[in-house]
Amino acid sequence: MPVTDPTLLKIVENRVLDKLICRKCGARNPPGATKCRRCKSRNLRPKKKKIGVKK
Numbered sequence: 001m002p003v004t005d006p007t008l009l010k011i012v013e014n015r016v017l018d019k020l021i022c023r024k025c026g027a028r029n030p031p032g033a034t035k036c037r038r039c040k041s042r043n044l045r046p047k048k049k050k051i052g053v054k055k
């Protein structure tokens, strides 16, 4: 589902970026998760934005 509204896009981006992605199966896990909910792998990485990161 494509999002075109810039304001909405920002909100969606923040939500998406606040997830952990499994390196093994690519499943999205809730922030704070230590194991993948699908494959139980611990190989999770935070999905971060490359530009415009606030400090």
Ligand SMILES: [Zn+2]
Pocket: 022, 023, 024, 025, 026, 027, 036, 037, 038, 039, 040, 041
């Ligand atoms: Zn996984």
